[in-house]
Amino acid sequence: MPTQSIHTLQAKHFVVILTYTLAITLFAAIGIHAQQLQKGVSVQMAVTTSAASLPDADDNNAWIITITQNGDLYFGIDPMTPEGLSQAMRGRPRIRGQELYLKADARVPFSSVKRVLGIAHEDRFGRLFLLTAQPSGSKAPGSKAGTMVSPKGLPVWVSESSAAPVIIKISAGQGSPTLQINDERIPLNALQDKLEQLLDDQDDRVVVLQTGSVPFADVAHVVDVCHMSDARCVVGMPEL
Numbered sequence: 433m434p435t436q437s438i439h440t441l442q443a444k445h446f447v448v449i450l451t452y453t454l455a456i457t458l459f460a461a462i463g464i465h466a467q468q469l470q471k472g473v474s475v476q477m478a479v480t481t482s483a484a485s486l487p488d489a490d491d492n493n494a495w496i497i498t499i500t501q502n503g504d505l506y507f508g509i510d511p512m513t514p515e516g517l518s519q520a521m522r523g524r525p526r527i528r529g530q531e532l533y534l535k536a537d538a539r540v541p542f543s544s545v546k547r548v549l550g551i552a553h554e555d556r557f558g559r560l561f562l563l564t565a566q567p568s569g570s571k572a573p574g575s576k577a578g579t580m581v582s583p584k585g586l587p588v589w590v591s592e593s594s595a596a597p598v599i600i601k602i603s604a605g606q607g608s609p610t611l612q613i614n615d616e617r618i619p620l621n622a623l624q625d626k627l628e629q630l631l632d633d634q635d636d637r638v639v640v641l642q643t644g645s646v647p648f649a650d651v652a653h654v655v656d657v658c659h660m661s662d663a664r665c666v667v668g669m670p671e672l
Contacts, residue, residue, distance in 0.1 A: 475537040477565040478652035483584035501537040532560040538649035561585040594668030609650035627661040
């Protein structure tokens with residue numbers, strides 16, 4: 433066989449081996465990533481429309497607090513009491529820039545969520561993310577059926593100060609929450625326009641939430657609208 437033909441066969445053989453090796457490496461990497469995805473506790477999540485993708489919440493090292501419908505508390509998959517949660521958070525090593533994610537059942541009273549916000553604030557978390565579901569049938573553009581979708585959520589802030597140009601009081605209502613924005617009562621579907629009006633000339637678009645006896649889903653809906661208006665939702669420590 434001519435020398436040139438031998439070299440050509442050797443080159444083709446090398447390309448085949450290299451391609452096979454790269455494929456094995458890729459599948460192994462995908463398998464490792466799948467093994468590292470965060471296990472969790474299942475709840476009925478509140479539905480929102482403007483939540484951002486939070487792929488880091490799927491990481492095995494993600495800090496996720498879950499509150500079930502009956503108020504059971506979990507840190508990761510470990511059941512906790514409020515006191516135990518505080519101790520566990522203080523005792524667990526935290527990487528720089530560690531985020532905190534809260535997955536609350538849509539039906540749980542927001543008072544249970546506020547208690548967790550207080551614990552988070554004590555552990556020096558000024559912000560955390562509320563994990564939420566998307567409307568039925570919605571999916572990312574270009575995504576295919578069966579594609580794994582990253583968790584999504586909305587940020588809320590916790591502060592000792594409740595001073596802000598806009599204060600929203602959320603009370604229980606029929607079908608949707610009853611809202612008072614700076615003491616003016618408005619329906620939920622008018623909230624975004626009202627926020628745009630009140631925050632139009634504000635450099636720091638901050639909204640303070642004050643809540644009555646309402647389910648978490650009602651508060652998530654308000655946070656969703658605020659997020660669409662580029663406003664930061666703050667729960668003040670006096671509220672906790």
